[in-house]
Amino acid sequence: MPNPTRFPRSLAPRAWLAMALALAAPAAMAQEAGPISLERFGSFHVGGRMVEISGQPIREYMPTTGGQLNRIDPNGAYLVGQMYAQYMIPAQQRGTVPLLLWHGAYLTGVTYETTPDGRPGWDQFFLRRGWATYVSDAVERGRAGWAMVPEIFREPVFLPMQNPWERFRIGDGAGSYARGTTREGGQFPSDAASYGNFMRQVVPRFLSTDEAVKAGYIALLERVGPSVVIAHSQGGAFAWQVAQMRPDLFRALILIEPAGTGVPAEAARLKDVPQLFLYGDYLDVDARWGAIRANARRFVGLVREAGGQVEEVDLPARGIHGNSHMVMMDRNGDVVAQILQDWLVARGLWN
Amino acid sequence: MPNPTRFPRSLAPRAWLAMALALAAPAAMAQEAGPISLERFGSFHVGGRMVEISGQPIREYMPTTGGQLNRIDPNGAYLVGQMYAQYMIPAQQRGTVPLLLWHGAYLTGVTYETTPDGRPGWDQFFLRRGWATYVSDAVERGRAGWAMVPEIFREPVFLPMQNPWERFRIGDGAGSYARGTTREGGQFPSDAASYGNFMRQVVPRFLSTDEAVKAGYIALLERVGPSVVIAHSQGGAFAWQVAQMRPDLFRALILIEPAGTGVPAEAARLKDVPQLFLYGDYLDVDARWGAIRANARRFVGLVREAGGQVEEVDLPARGIHGNSHMVMMDRNGDVVAQILQDWLVARGLWN
Numbered sequence A, B: 001m002p003n004p005t006r007f008p009r010s011l012a013p014r015a016w017l018a019m020a021l022a023l024a025a026p027a028a029m030a031q032e033a034g035p036i037s038l039e040r041f042g043s044f045h046v047g048g049r050m051v052e053i054s055g056q057p058i059r060e061y062m063p064t065t066g067g068q069l070n071r072i073d074p075n076g077a078y079l080v081g082q083m084y085a086q087y088m089i090p091a092q093q094r095g096t097v098p099l100l101l102w103h104g105a106y107l108t109g110v111t112y113e114t115t116p117d118g119r120p121g122w123d124q125f126f127l128r129r130g131w132a133t134y135v136s137d138a139v140e141r142g143r144a145g146w147a148m149v150p151e152i153f154r155e156p157v158f159l160p161m162q163n164p165w166e167r168f169r170i171g172d173g174a175g176s177y178a179r180g181t182t183r184e185g186g187q188f189p190s191d192a193a194s195y196g197n198f199m200r201q202v203v204p205r206f207l208s209t210d211e212a213v214k215a216g217y218i219a220l221l222e223r224v225g226p227s228v229v230i231a232h233s234q235g236g237a238f239a240w241q242v243a244q245m246r247p248d249l250f251r252a253l254i255l256i257e258p259a260g261t262g263v264p265a266e267a268a269r270l271k272d273v274p275q276l277f278l279y280g281d282y283l284d285v286d287a288r289w290g291a292i293r294a295n296a297r298r299f300v301g302l303v304r305e306a307g308g309q310v311e312e313v314d315l316p317a318r319g320i321h322g323n324s325h326m327v328m329m330d331r332n333g334d335v336v337a338q339i340l341q342d343w344l345v346a347r348g349l350w351n
Helices: A013-029 A122-127 A162-167 A192-200 A210-224 A234-245 A264-270 A287-305 A333-346 B013-029 B122-128 B162-167 B192-200 B210-224 B234-245 B264-270 B287-305 B333-346
Strands: A036-053 A059-061 A070-072 A076-090 A099-102 A133-137 A227-232 A250-256 A275-279 A310-314 B036-053 B059-061 B070-072 B076-090 B099-102 B133-137 B227-232 B250-256 B275-279 B310-314
Touching: A036 A210, A036 B192, A076 A122, A076 A210, A076 B162, A076 B192, A099 A122, A099 A210, A099 A234, A122 A133, A122 A333, A133 A210, A162 A192, A162 B076, A192 B036, A192 B076, A210 A227, A210 A234, A227 A234, A234 A250, A234 A264, A250 A333, A264 A287, A275 A287, A275 A333, A287 A310, B036 B122, B036 B210, B076 B122, B076 B210, B099 B122, B099 B210, B099 B234, B122 B133, B122 B333, B133 B210, B162 B192, B210 B227, B210 B234, B227 B234, B234 B250, B234 B264, B250 B333, B264 B287, B275 B287, B275 B333, B287 B310
Parallel strands: A099 A133, A099 A227, A227 A250, A250 A275, A275 A310, B099 B133, B099 B227, B227 B250, B250 B275, B275 B310
Antiparallel strands: A036 A076, A036 B036, A059 A070, A076 A133, B036 B076, B059 B070, B076 B133
């Protein structure tokens, strides 16, 4: 093993060190392939509020073989409505602000990790380009945890196998899961193994927590500071609404297939946040997604009227075909990520 | 910025490169501080089974401002009982097999990430020493997701603020949360902010999923291959039981405050798995944990009678005082981690 303290006597240690660092630096900066160097990484929870629960029966159970009786009094104070984030800070940081990745409904931050067919996801795409990334689980989802039903959270909804297949434009419409048919030219990895991996990451969502989710995102942004946010689907609607509440916390906002909009009457609050939004393919044959995009375009029209800068990327018009609702998991997901990266570079947010 | 293609003409590029790499290598291998180099990282889900649900009413809701009516038919097939794992593979791997970190009840893999007071957790401790680490969320917990209640999963249990304070030996027994008192000399970061951060990571557990959890862990081990497993609390009981089912998948098993045991009648199945177990402090004054440890010692006695090698580390007897149930989060957590690392080195599992 080389000993770093044994330098040739003909050169001063400081000169050798400078030389070694100079030669090693390019490898550390070209992180698109090979090992990736992190300055640090970690995770935290933010937000939440206290709720008092009373009148519940005491719970007794024997937890496991060889354990001791567990007597849980569920009455008392609960900390609920927090959210979770995991961050990775690259050694060679090139993004000028943090980059936050917000997932959609029935999903968690796993959306941006490894794709269902095993490729590196968008988290890694941006990390390798020098962005400090924060992948989060919104309130109620994944590692954010969830609260007592129905006393605190209400109305969990679960998705069976056929639902995302047909609703996320992987299959070709109603009945396509039973038929086993997909959109022609579709880019989602729709083989049985990959779709199974995707469905393993689907989690319940609640219909009672929208305000808590937005409060959680504001707490996250207050902690990490003004950021670039990439938000998907339901997360896109939350992002627009959160940006209307706290435009000072957004340096740029990218919306991937937003499933809703901000508040139309407050569109002007977004006039100073650079925005990009995009949808995938097949919106001409999927009436529901076509209507959602029409809503988004109307909302964006109001933002533009107020002086806002919003760019729409029309993927099919650029010759990029076959994208499902899960653009970041599609086989051509990195082609789309590169469009986002180029747009962020053009906004002066990367150096 | 230094240009790697401009070498002094007096030296051949190859010679310079070799020199630079030799000088750079020690920095990459001594990763206990400073940047950490990852060969790769990612996440996946494993396991699960299909369950058919019928007879449920159709759910209609307007998901968000500017969205379109969502009509969810919850009837159909569900993939349930999967688990989640995130892996980090260091560029300089020194562990001879993967190292898996399994959490306890009401918790997720966050247990091993950043501590509640912001220090790097055990995941990072072992990663920095060259272990390929896998931090998982067991079936039902965190990013593993959860299934319809009560049709598939039953009996979720939630923990109010006072419960871990009093049950995990942070406070000094019953009533200590209300009193705001802690064990004398306790190592858990028990200031209000840190305890709040800890409670933010507490999630519900279910009383109906033990078999699914064990099946998930076997699926995880089958995917990554024979491993070192570090398991905490409820995870320790699961680990002993899983190791009895598949001893071939364990190279070593470390149990941190196991809350239960394996199956006594099958203790001999553990005879070829090197094991270490430990508890923290205050077990002489906490009757419940004292009884749990007595159970564990009885079980370990059976394993030893069958020829198994099991080491107990008695922390207070070694002069390591004040440990709560959450040893990995205690202020002296890295002292304990170093004991585990030394034991793994002595077993020949690290080079």
